[in-house]
Amino acid sequence: MALDLFEGIWKAQAESSANGHTLPSSRGATPPHAPHPTPNAPCPTLNSPTPQFPNSPTPQRAFALVDCNNFYVSCERVFNAKLAGRPVVVLSNNDGCVVARSEEAKALGIEMGDPFFQREAFFREHAVTVYSSNYALYADMSQRVMQTLAPFTPEMEVYSIDESFLSLDHFPPPERTAHARTIRATVRRWTGIPVSIGIGPTKTLAKLANAVAKKTPVLDGVLDLIAHPDPDGLLETLDVEKVWGIGPERAALLRNHGIENVLQLKNADEAWVKKRLTVMGLRTVLELRGTSCIPMELAPPAKKSITCSRSFGRAVATLEELKVAVALYTSRAAEKARREGVAVMQLQVFIHTSRHRKTLRYANYATARLPMATSYTPELVETAHALLERIFRPGYPYSKAGVIFTQVVPEAGAQLSLFATPEEMEKRKAVMRVVDDLNRKRGKGRIQLASAGTKREWSMRQEKRSPRFTTRWNEILVVSADLEEEAASDSADP
Amino acid sequence: MDTVEPTLLAPQSANGNHKTGHLRAIVDRRALGEAVATALRAVPTRSALPIQSHFLLAAEGNQLRITGSDYELQIEQTLPAQVASSGSATVLARVFADLVSTLPDADVQLVAEESDKVLLTCMSSEYELLGLPAEEFPPMPEVSGDNILTITGGLVKELVRQTAFAASDDPSRPQLTGLNVVAEGNEIKLCGAEMARLALRSDEMEQPVSGSINAIIPARAMVEVSRILGNDVEGETLEIGVTQNQVVFRLPNVTVVSRLIDGKFPNFEKVIPKEWSKKITVSTDALLIACRRSLAVAGDSKRLLFSTQDQQLHIKAESGGTGRGHEVVEVVKEGDDIEIAFDGKLLVEFLGIVGAEAVDIELTAPLSPGVIRPVDGESLVYIQMPMHLM
Numbered sequence: 021m022a023l024d025l026f027e028g029i030w031k032a033q034a035e036s037s038a039n040g041h042t043l044p045s046s047r048g049a050t051p052p053h054a055p056h057p058t059p060n061a062p063c064p065t066l067n068s069p070t071p072q073f074p075n076s077p078t079p080q081r082a083f084a085l086v087d088c089n090n091f092y093v094s095c096e097r098v099f100n101a102k103l104a105g106r107p108v109v110v111l112s113n114n115d116g117c118v119v120a121r122s123e124e125a126k127a128l129g130i131e132m133g134d135p136f137f138q139r140e141a142f143f144r145e146h147a148v149t150v151y152s153s154n155y156a157l158y159a160d161m162s163q164r165v166m167q168t169l170a171p172f173t174p175e176m177e178v179y180s181i182d183e184s185f186l187s188l189d190h191f192p193p194p195e196r197t198a199h200a201r202t203i204r205a206t207v208r209r210w211t212g213i214p215v216s217i218g219i220g221p222t223k224t225l226a227k228l229a230n231a232v233a234k235k236t237p238v239l240d241g242v243l244d245l246i247a248h249p250d251p252d253g254l255l256e257t258l259d260v261e262k263v264w265g266i267g268p269e270r271a272a273l274l275r276n277h278g279i280e281n282v283l284q285l286k287n288a289d290e291a292w293v294k295k296r297l298t299v300m301g302l303r304t305v306l307e308l309r310g311t312s313c314i315p316m317e318l319a320p321p322a323k324k325s326i327t328c329s330r331s332f333g334r335a336v337a338t339l340e341e342l343k344v345a346v347a348l349y350t351s352r353a354a355e356k357a358r359r360e361g362v363a364v365m366q367l368q369v370f371i372h373t374s375r376h377r378k379t380l381r382y383a384n385y386a387t388a389r390l391p392m393a394t395s396y397t398p399e400l401v402e403t404a405h406a407l408l409e410r411i412f413r414p415g416y417p418y419s420k421a422g423v424i425f426t427q428v429v430p431e432a433g434a435q436l437s438l439f440a441t442p443e444e445m446e447k448r449k450a451v452m453r454v455v456d457d458l459n460r461k462r463g464k465g466r467i468q469l470a471s472a473g474t475k476r477e478w479s480m481r482q483e484k485r486s487p488r489f490t491t492r493w494n495e496i497l498v499v500s501a502d503l504e505e506e507a508a509s510d511s512a513d514p
Numbered sequence: 515m516d517t518v519e520p521t522l523l524a525p526q527s528a529n530g531n532h533k534t535g536h537l538r539a540i541v542d543r544r545a546l547g548e549a550v551a552t553a554l555r556a557v558p559t560r561s562a563l564p565i566q567s568h569f570l571l572a573a574e575g576n577q578l579r580i581t582g583s584d585y586e587l588q589i590e591q592t593l594p595a596q597v598a599s600s601g602s603a604t605v606l607a608r609v610f611a612d613l614v615s616t617l618p619d620a621d622v623q624l625v626a627e628e629s630d631k632v633l634l635t636c637m638s639s640e641y642e643l644l645g646l647p648a649e650e651f652p653p654m655p656e657v658s659g660d661n662i663l664t665i666t667g668g669l670v671k672e673l674v675r676q677t678a679f680a681a682s683d684d685p686s687r688p689q690l691t692g693l694n695v696v697a698e699g700n701e702i703k704l705c706g707a708e709m710a711r712l713a714l715r716s717d718e719m720e721q722p723v724s725g726s727i728n729a730i731i732p733a734r735a736m737v738e739v740s741r742i743l744g745n746d747v748e749g750e751t752l753e754i755g756v757t758q759n760q761v762v763f764r765l766p767n768v769t770v771v772s773r774l775i776d777g778k779f780p781n782f783e784k785v786i787p788k789e790w791s792k793k794i795t796v797s798t799d800a801l802l803i804a805c806r807r808s809l810a811v812a813g814d815s816k817r818l819l820f821s822t823q824d825q826q827l828h829i830k831a832e833s834g835g836t837g838r839g840h841e842v843v844e845v846v847k848e849g850d851d852i853e854i855a856f857d858g859k860l861l862v863e864f865l866g867i868v869g870a871e872a873v874d875i876e877l878t879a880p881l882s883p884g885v886i887r888p889v890d891g892e893s894l895v896y897i898q899m900p901m902h903l904m
Contacts, residue, residue, distance in 0.1 A: 388686060389686060391684070391687060391709045392710075431902070432903075433817055433855065433901050433903075433904045434901060434902050435709075435899065435901050436899040436900055436901065438707065438780075438785055438883065439709060439780060442881040442882075
């Protein structure tokens, strides 16, 4: 049997503890000679409960998470009042599966990810209104919500298309809830979108508070966890999966070790958490204890990649058709890069057949580094086509293609090339500026490379898309009013 | 095309006719270790073909030859041996290298009854090493040509050191992964370049080149030759022969063969600015240290902003995630003040190899190339493109 190198030290520690001294060691750390925990052994927990949020050692912060309720469905409802109180779902690209549900749809047992083709009859039977994704509308509505939120806080982080973190540090606790209610009412009035607001001393707790606010009608869409009389009691009622950053795999691991609710995770031993869930898991636990570890990102992080990919409405088998698709996606991604002031250093093209096919399955990708960062569409399309030719195999029914700019750098400050003069680069930029201006003023795709084609029979299916009410003049909502009746009612007014 | 003098360039195992008789040889462990380490430089870490992971061992006369090859670069080292029977065999290169490096310093006996199995004996150690048939090993290319230059080892090392760092590692522009070697008369020029920088080094050779040479040699091959030359190269000469698609370096006991890179190297003479309107003379060390410190806060872009004011050079670096820095370096300035941004990492690489106490930085405009030369010589020219000003 191997001798224990640390035997003397452990003995000294034990004696020291017996004498009332505590040797410095990490809280709850397991000594090396202790029996190894079995794979599913319960996670060690702290001997005493962690302090409640108000006793947090650092100055307490107040984060509010504003989350739009069933966002895509809510956007559709803004422009169609008849949808109120009725089951509504929004489908993913190509009308594949359910990606958003109204509360009424959820009550019918419709799950996220349900394939449309399997549930079509059910939807008809229960009069479920079905929409294709209308990303132009959702992006514009999102921008309106964020613009409405901005004046309510000195610090805001737009976290996703339907979520924002707001700093409410400057509000004393009694006013915080009232302020949150004002925010909620204003967003609803100005944009028509219902939101829920959760407040906590950390972003993770604000997320949890938001989830509770959304599901608890009596809270009227707002929960301030900092002012809650028994936050631990509340955390004990929440499943561990509810925690931001705890996905299904981690949740299964935690449950295997006896951690089923949020309070148990909060009280879990730090060393154990770090070992099993890495430092990211430890950060989550510290956040649950009220120590803010995830700061606000006030400026959107620098873009690291840009992707443009679509599933085809029908299988595509020829290189010519794929080239058109790849040219189109590259052009769109390049336009986005220019809009965001970045240039591309490396790009990737991928193609694949349907994952559900039993035969004739193929998937591949190719990557190229560009000699110098560029956002010049013709150069990018030429590179993308060369990559496509490398990976294309004839005879396969391709279901999707895409282009990813895997390395982008800010255009301002980009490295110049020895072999391209600044004048040439300026000329390219000028051409792209003109193209972008025309497309902005006259409509997307008004000027494009011929290689991006005009007939795209393989385009994505969006058979149930609502009009792009807020971004296309020709799709703007038309409101009819009975003028005679209105005039009569006007004259009747005192 | 004339054939190169056989004693110089033609390898002993030309045409792939590896003698596959019974190899029996005894070599000194230390000499074997050194030879193995040299040949191993050509063995790829991951190989597409199994034979590329092998050494060819060939005994003939009073020599043992050890060859490693990845089909692009082939290194053959010879060492003295007592050869009882000529023949060849292959062994797994890394296994053989690991084994030889741990054997005691004594005679090592190598016996191969078949070309894919070698019995190694050294004092009380005995190993049977499996390989592949020697016929599968790529033959040493037959090299002929009339473009040969003889050059001192020291000069080769210096030329490579001051240019290879600037060569590109981007395989999509293969020409730039090589060094352009141009030799005519007694003059030799080496140029390494990538899209943002170029280093050109020229010098005089003691002996004129026979014919003329203008070839793109993989930077990797040049660096390997430079490494093989070692540090003590005083008085050592090597011969370089260039054919249409290959280059052969003949060093004492070592032959290195590499393919040449096809295509045209950019016309470097055209890229070098002929005029400047601002010139800064600065201590190399002071600039290098200031740039290195600034890079700590420059973030991923490695962008350093240089501006002159009176006789001072201000270096500023900044990145959102780390902070900002400001360094001031005393300089001698001619011409107007200028503000220009460079990739600090590239600049530091050059300053690290320039080997001069001070450098002259010649500039014209914020978006025009900067030229840097050592103050005490014209033989090295370095050009770096700036970055856009924010």
